Amino acid sequence: MIEFQNVQKTYLVSGRQVPALQSTSLRVEAGEVFGLIGHSGAGKSTMLRLINRLEAPSGGRIMVDGEDVTALDSAGLRAFRRRVGMIFQHFNLLSSKTVAANIAMPLELAGGHSRAEIKVRVDELLARVGLTDHARKYPAQLSGGQKQRVGIARALATRPKILLCDEATSALDPQTTGQVLQLLAEINRELGLTIVLITHEMDVIRRVCDRVAVLDAGTVVEQGTVADVFLHPKHATTRRFVFEAEHVDEGDLMSSYSHVEGRILRLTFRGEATYAPLLGRIARETGVDYSILGGRIDRIREEPYGQLTIALVGGDLDAALARFDAADVTVEVIR
C-alpha cells in the first residue's frame, strides 16, 4: 500500500544540511495498522509527512497504491491528498466553524458534492464517532477526546484508503486515549482502512498496531510484528521503549537479582500457552524449584501473552528447558 524506496530527507538549517531521515526503505501493507515509534527528533513526524507530501523528500521514491507520490504535479497532489486522511496531536480543527462544518470541509474543498449529499455524509460520520448531539457546537466547547473524534470524522469524510495519525493521543488523558485507540481499531477493522500512526508511547503500539518500526536518529533500527518487537526487543532504543512501558529500569532490575540463586530465565508465553498451567507441571516433572522474580500478563491487540522472569534451582535444568521449548515457550537465559 505504502512503500518507501530509499527515501531520505535533509533540512537546510542556517546553510548546513541536517539529515532528518537517512535512506529508508519500508513497506506498509494494505489494511494494517503500522506504528512508527521514536523519541522527538527521531524523524517519525518527517516520515509521516512524506507520505502525503506535506514534506518533500530529498531523495528516493514513495509509492502509494501503485502511484509515485514524489512525481505528482500540484493538481495531482491535491487529488491524492483527498484520498489520505490525517489527524493531529492538537486536533487542528477550525475554531471558526461548527463541528458539522469542520467535518464537511474536506467535501466542500473537493467540490462535486451537493449540500444534501454533504449533510447525509456528515450525519453518518457524526454517528460513527458518537457526536450526533454536538453537531452545532464549536470546537472550543468540546473536550480533548471529543475534538479528536471530530478530527477522525473529518479525516474520514472523503472516504480515504489511508489514515495518517500524528501523535493522535499524546495530548489526551489515559482513559480518553483508550477510547480514541478503540475507535481507530474499529475503523481499521470495519472500513479496511490502512493506518499509519506515530507515537512515542509503546503502549499505543501494543494496543492497536499490527507492525511497528522503531526510529532512532533518522534511521529505522528495528521493525517487525508488534509481538516480536515488543517481546524480544533487540536494539537498545527499542529496549528502552519497552522497559519504559513496563515502568522498570533494566539496570536496576539486574542488580536487584544479584543475590538470587540459580539460573535466571525470561519465559515468553503467547496465545493459549499463556493460560496453561505449564510452570507447575514442568517443575514437578523435572524436579526444579522456581521462584518468580517478575512478570506481566497482558494482550498485544487481541493476542494474550505472558512474560515471566524466574530463577530455577536444583533438578534437571536441561530437561526443564527442553520441556519449555516443546510447549512453544520462548526461553531467554538472562544469567
Added chain:
Amino acid sequence: MDAFLAFFADIDWPEIWQATLDTLQMLGWSMFFTVLLGLPLGVLLFLTGKRQLLEQPIVYGLLSFLVNVLRSIPFIILLILMIPVTVWLIGTSLGVEGAIPPLVVGAAPFLARLVETALREVDRGIIEATQAMGASLWQIVTRTLLPEALPGLIAAATVTAIALVSYTAMAGVIGGGGLGDLAIRFGYQRFQTNVMVVTVVLLLILVQVLQMVGDRLVVKFSRR
C-alpha cells in the same frame, strides 16, 4: 444654561451638518478602498514571509520596504506629495474626492501590516490540516486563513478606521473639507472656540461608535 446656549448661538449648524457628511463620506470611501488594497497586500505579505506557504524573500523584502516607506511619511506631507497623483487619477485634488487617494495610500499599508500580524496568529497546524485535505492556495486563504483570523482582521479594520478619522481631519489642508477642516478654519483661524468644541465632540462620538461596533463584532466572531 442660558450662557451655555449663548456660547453656541452663532454656530452655522447647516455647515456643521455638511462637514459631518463630508467626513463620513471620506471615511466610507477611503475605508472601502483601503480594505480593497490593504487586505490583499497583507495576505501577500503573510504568504511570502519567512517559512510561509509562498516564501519569497525578494518579493517580501520589496513589499515590506514599500509599506515601511509609506508608513514613515507623515500624513500631512503625504497629502501634499500625492497631489499630482490624485489629479492624474481623478482629475482634481480638491474636495471629498480629492482627499480619498491620499487617505487610501496612507491607510492601506497600515492595514496591510495589521492584516499580516493577524494572519500570523492563525495556528500553523490548522493551515497544515487544510493542506492535508487537498486544498489549493486560494482555498487555504479563503476557507481557512481569513475565517480563522476574522476577529483579528475586524480589530485591524477598526484601528485603521479610527486612524482614518484623524487623517480626514488633516485633509482640510488640501481643501478636502470635513469636520477637521471646519475646526481649523473657524475654530483655529477665526478663534471660534465653540466650533472647535462641537467638531471635536462630533469626532469623539464618531471614534467611540467605531470602536464600540468593532469590539462588538470581534466578540461576536470569536469562537476560541
